[in-house]
Amino acid sequence: MKRTLAIALMGALVFAAPAARAQTAPPAGAPPEPPAIELYSAADAQAVLDARILALKTVMTLTPEQQTLWPPLEAAIRAVAKLSAQRREERAKAPPPTDFVDILDRIADAEAVRAHDLKSVTAALKPLVATLTPEQQRRIPAFLGLHEGAAGRPQPTADIWLFEEEN
DSSP, X not given: OHHHHHHHHHHHHHHHHHHHHHHHSOOTTOOOOOOOOOOSOHHHHHHXXXXXXXXXXXXXXXXXXXXXXXXHHHHHHHHHHHHXXXXXXXXXXXXXXXXXHHHHHHHHHHHHHHHHHHHHHHHHHHHHHTTSOHHHHHHHHHHHTOOTTOTTOOOOXXXXXXXXXGO
């Protein structure tokens, strides 16, 4: 029984392989595939960051008194986004990891750097949050990309849009 099944599978593979190759090969005389296009440029990333910062400020509905605490937060967010983009470029130029230990080491380094950057944002955020109403505060976590109901599990920093450029 096992031998019959194995022979049937082999026969199916023999007949299916040429058909699969024929489907993936471009027709003779067809123009070559166009080169890949960069769909998300640095200008696009800047525009998205600008929109998110403006939206965050809008979502918080700051009072005139709270507005004075906004510039340090915006500066911190912009600095972190810039550093995140730089790290992505550096990672793209880095040699591939040599093994799984190297991968784990790189993850640990990335999390440590992002943790430091996130501390700079929280330091700028704390004075502002201290002046916000509970309703204003309630709007911020989901907007930043924090997961609801994480059940005490730590959230990877890469999931927060501040570090989106690194992904």
